[in-house]
Amino acid sequence: MTDPVKVLVTGAAGQIAYSLLYSVAKGDVFGKDTPITLVLLDIPPMAGVLDGVVMEMQDCALPLLKEVIATTEEAVAFDKIDAALLVGAMPRKEGMERKDLLAANVKIFKSQGMALDKYAKKTVKVVVVGNPANTNALICSKFAPSIPPENFSCLTRLDQNRAQAQIAARAGVACSAVKNVVIWGNHSSTQYPDVNHATVEINGKTLSVFDAIKDDSWLKNEFIATVQQRGAAVIKARKLSSAMSAAKAICDHMRDWWAGTPKGQWVSMGVVSDGSYGIEKGLVYSFPVEIGSNHSYKIVQGLPINDFSREKMDNTMKELIQERDMALEACN
Numbered sequence: 001m002t003d004p005v006k007v008l009v010t011g012a013a014g015q016i017a018y019s020l021l022y023s024v025a026k027g028d029v030f031g032k033d034t035p036i037t038l039v040l041l042d043i044p045p046m047a048g049v050l051d052g053v054v055m056e057m058q059d060c061a062l063p064l065l066k067e068v069i070a071t072t073e074e075a076v077a078f079d080k081i082d083a084a085l086l087v088g089a090m091p092r093k094e095g096m097e098r099k100d101l102l103a104a105n106v107k108i109f110k111s112q113g114m115a116l117d118k119y120a121k122k123t124v125k126v127v128v129v130g131n132p133a134n135t136n137a138l139i140c141s142k143f144a145p146s147i148p149p150e151n152f153s154c155l156t157r158l159d160q161n162r163a164q165a166q167i168a169a170r171a172g173v174a175c176s177a178v179k180n181v182v183i184w185g186n187h188s189s190t191q192y193p194d195v196n197h198a199t200v201e202i203n204g205k206t207l208s209v210f211d212a213i214k215d216d217s218w219l220k221n222e223f224i225a226t227v228q229q230r231g232a233a234v235i236k237a238r239k240l241s242s243a244m245s246a247a248k249a250i251c252d253h254m255r256d257w258w259a260g261t262p263k264g265q266w267v268s269m270g271v272v273s274d275g276s277y278g279i280e281k282g283l284v285y286s287f288p289v290e291i292g293s294n295h296s297y298k299i300v301q302g303l304p305i306n307d308f309s310r311e312k313m314d315n316t317m318k319e320l321i322q323e324r325d326m327a328l329e330a331c332n
């Protein structure tokens, strides 16, 4: 067995963490033979709940789980970590836009960026889940200047999974038959789920999504709106934001980052823009990425972008520029 991977989960007393911790600790993310040290961070009023979570982790009797460290102090939480799953933040309530959370949540990510800079390994891989996830990741990276910007990401895999599932249901196939759906931009209602480069396998034949679905109007309207509004629909129905599906998506995101993507397939991650596809440099924008075996990703290059896509990609970029400016103001 290899050395344990030290994994921090913030918001560890919250609802996403309750679904997430078990999957991480049983080997779904870092490999079935990789021992795990789990670090759980939450705020002091949640210390009692955190104790209960630790008891349950112990009671799962998981062979890969070497140690659980529960804390309410960032200096302890971020110490020499290999991976950070930054979930802890306020969730949106019905009627709020995700950017309404910005002022409250961005300060958490400034503080955690500084803690990453000071205490974490320089190779740490960070996924920001707390909303507004893209802008929180940007702030986190900005306040951790000693860690390479490419080590920061935000979660848009939930949007990818939602898009894939919608296409699969419409085509009457399993989700695994749908490949290379792209989520561009912000994890918000301006995101652009793009199926122009995606394929569906039906009866052994690989078809474009447009040929498989044969309903361009649905693909250009209802499909996009459903994916963009899915988070809000879940909040309306559950009176709580998505948790089980979010936890699954966090596992998918970090597993692929750790182990790499299959040849010819890409996944969507919010990453720091290098200017690809005309997206302003420095924004944390969701792109299609291919990931190698050494935990390093490349933004997929050269995808043809039609006018319909261009408008939607620019629209979600504009929202991210506004969020960035508001966040920087809130941090000062």
Ligand SMILES: NC(=O)c1ccc[n+]([C@@H]2O[C@H](COP(=O)([O-])OP(=O)(O)OC[C@H]3O[C@@H](n4cnc5c(N)ncnc54)[C@H](O)[C@@H]3O)[C@@H](O)[C@H]2O)c1
Binding pocket: 010, 011, 012, 013, 014, 015, 016, 017, 041, 042, 043, 046, 087, 088, 089, 090, 091, 092, 108, 128, 129, 130, 131, 133, 155, 156, 158, 159, 187, 241, 242, 243, 246
């Ligand atoms: N990017 C995505 O796809 C996605 C999907 C679902 C939810 N989310 C977001 O994830 C976040 C968490 O959602 P949830 O449903 O688990 O919320 P929750 O309220 O159930 O749990 C959040 C936890 O974070 C803790 N917390 C608050 N401030 C903290 C801090 N400074 N350090 C550590 N912990 C802190 C809270 O005490 C709480 O226990 C929300 O912002 C939500 O909007 C993002």
Ligand SMILES: O=C(O)CC[C@H](O)C(=O)O
Binding pocket: 091, 092, 098, 131, 158, 230, 231, 232, 234, 235, 241, 242
């Ligand atoms: O705030 C929301 O829209 C819901 C939480 C989450 O971002 C999601 O997509 O389910």
